[in-house]
Amino acid sequence: MLEHTEFVTTARTPLDRSLATTMLAAALAEARTGLAEGGIPIGAALFSRHGVLLGAGHNRRVQENDASVHAETDAFRRAGRRRDYPECVMVTTLSPCWYCSGLVRQFAIGAVVVGETDNFHGGHEWLAGLGVEVLVLDDPECRRLLAAFIDEQPDLWHEDIGL
C-alpha cells in the first residue's frame, strides 16, 4: 500500500491546459513588450509545473543588438542558475527554434508550452520524440502578433532565424 501511495505521489500529472493557457499569457505579455520596444514580438517564460513564474523574457536582438537573446534564452537566463529544470515548463509564444529546442534538451526542461507553430515550425516535435511533454495551444493572438510583424519587417525576421 505504501508503494502504491509512493507511485501515485511521484507520478507526473499531465500539464493542465487551463494552467498552460494562463502561463502563455505571461509569454504573450513579454512578446507585446518586445514589440513596444521596437523588437521582434516573441515572448517566453519559465514556470514551475505548478505555475510559479521563475523568469520571463523576450527576443532582444534589436533592443540589445544581441543575436543570442531569443525569448526562451532570455527567460532561461532570468530564471537564474537552477537544478530543477525537469520540474520546469518553458512557455513560448512560438515553436522553439533549434537553438532554443537545444536549450530545452540540454537542460532537460520537462515540458514546453507552445503558443503557435504556423509562423515558424522549430524543434517542438523533436523534443516530444525525446520524451519532453509538449503542449501546443494554437493561440490565435500569438499567431496574429508575429504574422503582422513578419509582414512588416521580413528582413529582421529572416535575420533572427538565420535565413
Next chain:
Amino acid sequence: MLEHTEFVTTARTPLDRSLATTMLAAALAEARTGLAEGGIPIGAALFSRHGVLLGAGHNRRVQENDASVHAETDAFRRAGRRRDYPECVMVTTLSPCWYCSGLVRQFAIGAVVVGETDNFHGGHEWLAGLGVEVLVLDDPECRRLLAAFIDEQPDLWHEDIGL
C-alpha cells in the same frame, strides 16, 4: 565553360587542418581566461572560413551568474549580428552541447571545429549528419584543462550541462 568555372569558383574547399589548429588556439586561450576568472574552462571563437576572427568568448556561468552563456553562445554574441553564418566556422574547445549544437543548426553555421569529445559528447555528430562540416582535432590540452576542472569541481560542471 562558364558553367564549369562557376562551379569551381563556388565549390567549398574543405577546412584546412593547420588553419583549424590555429583557430583552436584562440578558443583555448578563451578557456584559460575563463579558468583564471574562476569560471568553467571552455572557450570558443567564431571565424570566417579564411581565418578572420569575428568573435571569441568563454563560458560565463560563474563570472556573470548567467546560465545562458556557454562558450559558443558568448562567441556568437560577440561576433555581432550577421548574415554570413554559412561562411563561418564555430571553433570550440569541447564538443558542443545540445544548446550550442542547436545554435549552429538554426543559424546554419557552415563548419564546426571541436577541440575534444572525451569530457563531453554533445551534438557534433548530429550536426555532421545534417551536412555541417565538422572537424574534431582531438587536442590533448583542451582535454587536460577541462578534465582537471571537472575533477576539482564536479558539481559546477554538472550544473553547466544540466545534470
